[in-house]
Amino acid sequence: MEGRGLTLRSRTRRARPQISAPKPISGPLPPNNKSTDSSQGNNISQSVSRERIPTNGATSDLVKRRYSTRFNQAPEFDASAPPVPGLPAAASNYGGLSPPEASKKPLSDSSGPPQVDLNALRDPSLPVDRYVANLLANATEEEIEEYQNNLRKVRNRTSTDLQQNVYQNRTQFIKISKEAEKLKGEMRTLRTLMAELTTALGQTAIGNAPNPMSPTTDDWVPKRNANRSSVANLESMWNVQLQTLWKTVEGSQKFLPVAPGRHIVMETGQWVELDSATWKPRRPVHIVLLNDHLLVAVKKRKRVDQSNPNNRGPVPTKLVAEECWPLQDVDMIDLGANMGTGAAREEAEERGIANAINVRVGSKTFTYRHDKRDSSDKSELLATFRKAVEDLRRTLRSETETATKPTDGFGYAGVRHSVSQKSDLLNGSDASRDKPEVRIDVDGKQQNLRWVDGQVDELDIDIALQRFEEAVSGIERLRKLARGLKGNSVAQQIINSKVDERAAKLASVLSRALAGTHSFLNATKTNVTWLTRLGFEDQAREAYLKARSDVISKRVRACVFEGDLPLYIFQVSYVYFTLIKNTINIYQQCFPSVMTSACIKWAKYHLDGFNALLTRQLSSVQRGTTVWQKCIDIVHEHADSLTEVGVDFADLVAKGLDLHDDGGEKPQMTRSESLISGLADAARDHAF
Structure with missing residues (x-):
């Protein structure tokens, strides 16, 4: 057995051990204490420690190695690391393995009366029937009535809050409308000034370019340059241009008399009028674009005395006004934009259609072509024409709005924060501010028309909140006030127009209410x-x-x-x-x-x-x-x-x-x- 190595088997046979009854062991037994029978084991005190019998060292080592387990070293934990976050509040709703005790309970305590939970009622996905059934399952009749009264109080309070929000929104809307109207007037003023500045700069550029119609005297040019930055002298410069136009173009004065703001925007020569049927040249023309008209002048020969030997050389010409149309009635079309492709385009280019324009006035049509095919005069004329038309439309719209407004004394009642007149802006005068404000007598007190606008705003708020009694009383009060203004017809007309508009709106609302409650006598x-x-x-x-x-x-x-x-x-x-x-x-x-x-x-x-x-x-x-x-x-x-x-x-x-x-x-x-x-x-x- 020694040659085979160590073994767990013993060579000698030992006596079969006798198994005794289980004994409590409090510690290891001493090495010399061996129990032979059960009677001796019973006499040993439980407080005596027992020691395990030592066995062969090699065998015990093998047993330990066979029946032992190795554990890795425990991980090291950092004390400075943040704690593990907890579960979200909504995670319990998705816990499928949670015990029945963890299920969602009613929002109110079942032991006490049911309370109105505003947070639950604000949930748009709240199952109302199931929520009420769970909440009032064990409630008495008195508790149900109390809960119903609490719900009514919450509804009334919510309705009151909603009305207050509507009132605040209405007030803010009126305030913003006033500011927007004021900003609109300021923007209109700024746009007018920018248009005037653009026109002045354009006239400066025209004055610097060679212009046969501009005065050529040396004493006038320095004067014009000195007055270029003065807005007050702009009208005089325009009048000088018109007088030069009358002298240069014969018969232009009957088409273009003196008018406030009328001035020359652009003039261009070397144009030829074409026959619309044959596209053959008919006569040379000269085009003058004004801010409100389009003038076409024809070049004609002057009569000369043939007997005078000094009149040799080229025949002198003169410009005669042939056509003149209001700018808002004229349509100018670029014929070079739609010439087609291929042979048709080449033929059109040979005829010079690329440099031709078509002018339409009502049912009449005129075709003009520029002599210089590589010139940019046509493009410049089209661009200037479009800009002049847009400026004219803007000016006419501004004048129309100004004409529909009341006079300065009643400007606030008609349109709040109205701008001053154009002449006041150009001259910088304070005449409009010096005018006395119109006042009316209200219950013995002097009030201006802004007070009337405040009353009208209150009227709008009452109609929006359906406070019909207050609205009707306000309309009656304003009508009585208007009837008392017998000596001020303008203010009376303004107040009546505003009140009648609100009265018609209120009558429409009341008619709908009447149609809905026609079966009830009191309503x-x-x-x-x-x-x-x-x-x-x-x-x-x-x-x-x-x-x-x-x-x-x-x-x-x-x-x-x-x-x-x-x-x-x-x-x-x-x-x-x-x-x-x-x-x-x-x-x-x-x-x-x-x-x-x-x-x-x-x-x-x-x-x-x-x-x-x-x-x-x-x-x-x-x-x-x-x-x-x-x-x-x-x-x-x-x-x-x-x-x-x-x-x-x-x-x-x-x-x-x-x-x-x-x-x-x-x-x-x-x-x-x-x-x-x-x-x-x-x-x-x-x-x-």
Whole structure:
């Protein structure tokens, strides 16, 4: 065994150990203490420590190596590292393995009365039915009523907050509108000044270029340069240009008289007028573009004395005004922009169409071509023409807006923060500020027209918040104020126009409210009273009667004929006469007695409609039969209810039947009514 190495088996046999009962061990046994039997083990005290019997060293080492496990070294933890973040609050909603105790509980404690949770109510995805069922599952009747009252308080508070927000938004909107109007006026002023500056710079460039129409005297040029930066001398410079134009172009004065702001923008020569049919040159022309007109002058020869030997050389020419059109009526088209391709383009280039323009004035058309084909005069003329047209439109629009505004004294009432006149801006005068402000007498106090605008703004706020009583009272107060301004017609007209506009808007809102509450006496009476105070009693009457007519038509259509003619006549007559009676009753209490005839006329109109329907239904029933008599009795019974409101239509009920019996034309039945009547007759015959 020694040659084989170490082994776990022992060579000698030992006695089989006797297994004793289990003993408590508190420690290792001593090496000389061996138990031989169970009796000796029982006598050993539990406090004596026991030691394990040492075994062979090599064998024990193998046993330890075989039945042992090696553990790696524990990781080192950094104390400065941040803590692990916790789970989000919403993670519990997705925990599928959470115990039943962790499920979501009602938002309120079940032990106490249910409370209104605003956070839960703000959730747009809140399941209302399930939420209320869980919340009020164990609540008593008193707790449910208290919870309902709390919900009403929350709703009222939310409605109040909403109205306050609307009021604040309206106030901010009015403030922003005022600022925007002020900014608009300042921008208009700046645009006007920039246009004037651009025009002055353009005139400077034209003055520096060689211009046959410009004055060539040496004493005028320094004067013009000295006055170039002065806006006040701009009109004088324009007048000098017009006078030069009159001298250079014969007959131009009758087309272009002196006008404020009229000046030359551009002039260009070496143009030829072409025949629109043959594209052949007709005559040379000279084009002058002004800020408001387009002048075309024709070059003609001057008469010379042939007997004078000094008149040799080229024949002198002169410019004669031929055509002159307002700039807003002229359309200038570049013919070189649409010449096509290929042979057609080459042919057009040979004719010089690339440098040609087309001028259209109404139904007339003129074609002009520039002699220099490589010149940029055509492009410059087109660009300047477009800019001049745009400036003219802007100027005319500004003048139109200024003309529609009130005078300076009432400028704030018409348009807030209006700009001054153009002449005041150019001259820098303070005349508009020196004018006295117009004031009106309001309850013994002097107020300006800005106070009126403030009242109108308050009126708009009341209408938006549906405070109808305050709005109607404000309109009445402003109308009374306008009637008191007998000596100030302009201010009276401004106030009336603003008040009438708000009154019409308020009347439209009240008419819609009246049409929605026409069946209720108190609401109808209140709305009619407001409309009457505004002066729209006719609109109130029409709105109320139209709403009642719609109700009658709707209720009659709901009555279905199913074969029983007396029952159908009962339903239809009951609807007609009951609604007519209720309409007359409410009308008499809401409208003045002088307007009662309109209601009676309305009732007669619907009574005629009922008679026509009754005639169609009884046309197939023989007169004097039980069914016929029963239907007539039902109709008269319901018609007698109108006497409760002071109306007697007994002689007019079933009037169509009396005419038919006297030999009148038999009323025509519709296709469906004839089919239903035939089925009813067949069923009655079969029953007999």
